[in-house]
Amino acid sequence: MRHRTFLKTTAALVIAFSGILAAQSLAVNEIYSCNNGSVKLRVTGCTGSDDTDLCGVQHLNAAGTAEISPKTSQSRKAVLQTLQACQLQSQGQQKAAAPAPQQDRQPAGPAGPGGFKVGDSVQVNTLFGWANAKVLAIKGNSYYVHAETGADVWKDYPTEVRRIGAPNAEDHANGVYELHDRVQVLFDGKWVDSEIIGSLDADYQVTLPGNRTAWANRQQLKYVGPQVKPAVAAAGTPPKPGLTTCAGKFAGRYSTGTVANMTVTFKGAKAAISMYGETEDWECWTGGGKIYLHKTGEPDDLALDINNDGTLDSPMGELKKKGN
Numbered sequence: 001m002r003h004r005t006f007l008k009t010t011a012a013l014v015i016a017f018s019g020i021l022a023a024q025s026l027a028v029n030e031i032y033s034c035n036n037g038s039v040k041l042r043v044t045g046c047t048g049s050d051d052t053d054l055c056g057v058q059h060l061n062a063a064g065t066a067e068i069s070p071k072t073s074q075s076r077k078a079v080l081q082t083l084q085a086c087q088l089q090s091q092g093q094q095k096a097a098a099p100a101p102q103q104d105r106q107p108a109g110p111a112g113p114g115g116f117k118v119g120d121s122v123q124v125n126t127l128f129g130w131a132n133a134k135v136l137a138i139k140g141n142s143y144y145v146h147a148e149t150g151a152d153v154w155k156d157y158p159t160e161v162r163r164i165g166a167p168n169a170e171d172h173a174n175g176v177y178e179l180h181d182r183v184q185v186l187f188d189g190k191w192v193d194s195e196i197i198g199s200l201d202a203d204y205q206v207t208l209p210g211n212r213t214a215w216a217n218r219q220q221l222k223y224v225g226p227q228v229k230p231a232v233a234a235a236g237t238p239p240k241p242g243l244t245t246c247a248g249k250f251a252g253r254y255s256t257g258t259v260a261n262m263t264v265t266f267k268g269a270k271a272a273i274s275m276y277g278e279t280e281d282w283e284c285w286t287g288g289g290k291i292y293l294h295k296t297g298e299p300d301d302l303a304l305d306i307n308n309d310g311t312l313d314s315p316m317g318e319l320k321k322k323g324n
Contacts, residue, residue, distance in 0.1 A: 034086035051077035175218020180227035246284035
């Protein structure tokens with residue numbers, strides 16, 4: 001917010017010079033130093049030379065090497081007013097502040113933490129989420145990268161740099177996991193079996209005993225192994241032992257009658273589920289006082305409880321028979 005306040009104050013001070021500004025030119029893709037160097041700007045281009053034409057403006061860090069906020073569009077007149085209190089950096093100053101050109105940077109050599117080398121493609125955590133980037137230099141556990149967003153920045157492994165694809169053994173040892181990895185989490189002083197079900201930066205959401213979930217950091221987690229995918233029953237095969245087909249046992253159209261209006265139409269060994277304007281066909285199996293609607297290739301079934309009055313209980317509410 002400090003640089004925004006500065007820009008507004010600057011614009012107010014120089015508005016008296018607006019008649020002169022129209023004749024001034026802008027240095028495109030050069031760095032302007034403002035507020036004693038605490039704010040740096042770059043004009044990326046303008047749509048024309050009139051006061052009302054728009055110009056792209058990047059807000060840079062103090063070194064002028066990376067964006068600190070998304071690029072904005074301002075009128076050419078407003079940009080010129082802002083730059084009245086700024087100085088254009090010389091090429092020598094820009095070169096001293098910026099890292100060496102890519103061809104002069106650290107040559108490919110020993111891999112850094114995580115096994116990445118100069119020239120490798122990685123993903124880095126940015127303001128816009130994870131983005132692809134190329135490694136330009138390595139220093140300790142930090143990588144200097146060129147991100148696809150256009151910024152050249154330093155990022156630390158393992159919290160801000162990760163490989164493209166599944167984590168390897170070194171990543172797991174450093175607390176890097178992917179969705180559905182099997183782990184152990186430190187819970188009530190004991191290591192208990194768990195599963196990764198979400199992530200946010202360097203923290204992970206995991207399952208806990210009793211159908212609970214929690215957030216844990218990498219120090220509270222141990223890697224066990226990849227997700228074990230449950231076996232999926234082939235078409236025409238009961239998804240659970242002891243189930244029989246619904247053919248001859250259930251028929252007709254059942255509906256919740258609620259806002260979502262879930263409708264299940266039984267016909268032979270199939271059931272059509274309609275909801276939110278879409279309809280899908282499922283296999284229908286029954287046993288143990290329940291109906292199991294199964295879709296080939298899906299590990300989870302939709303279970304409906306059979307009530308004594310002939311209605312069915314579903315996750316969307318009670319299903320009543322509405323017709324044949």
